[in-house]
Amino acid sequence: QVQLQESGPGLVKPSETLSLTCTVSGGSLRGYYWGWVRQPPGKGLEWIGYVYYPASMGSISNNYGFSLKTRATISLDRSNNRFSLEVRSVTAADTAFYYCTRRSGRTFDHWGQGALVTVSS
């Protein structure tokens, strides 16, 4: 059974970089899309982006949502079976629950439990 678990600092200062890691257990990174979604308090779900790791020959690729396109980077750590999110130049508007997820085909079937990140000085 595939499980995802987010980890990282729960408090980040304004203008700094938010960094989260999602550790995948019970399955391989290869052949899937690995993404991040966030939910600010009292608001809806927002797609951040994903990294795709092909099952066979091919390049790793990324796609980002419109709102964080210029500030977010999602990367793979294949040796440790995990992937990461960085969001640069954060403000209070980046305070949210951050969820990591796996896309298989056209479905997002596995999710982490979520990590609350607060941006405050």
Add this chain to the structure above:
Amino acid sequence: QTVVTQEPSLTVSPGGTVTLTCGSSTGAVTSSSYSNWFQKKPGQAPRALIYTTSNRHSWTPARFSGSLLGDKAALTLSDVQPEDEAEYYCLLYFGAAVIFGGGTKLTVL
């Protein structure tokens, strides 16, 4: 910027039936939108219910069904149970990108 629209809130009685819809500012939602539906309860991660318009996951109760209704995607809940009270989010594909709808808060009363 593309917007995906959902009803902000709906109320249904236990045992009743309710339909939630999901529209796109770019035009009709089709099978190529590969619509997904998620259930979100406070303090919990989103739970996938429906993918590619009408396919249930193995854990999705049969009372949840997905379809296309006119120019929108739809999620119908039949024989609604008290535990179905939650927020429901649709997700649409636009090529390589995906966008969530604003969510529907479903109250069972």
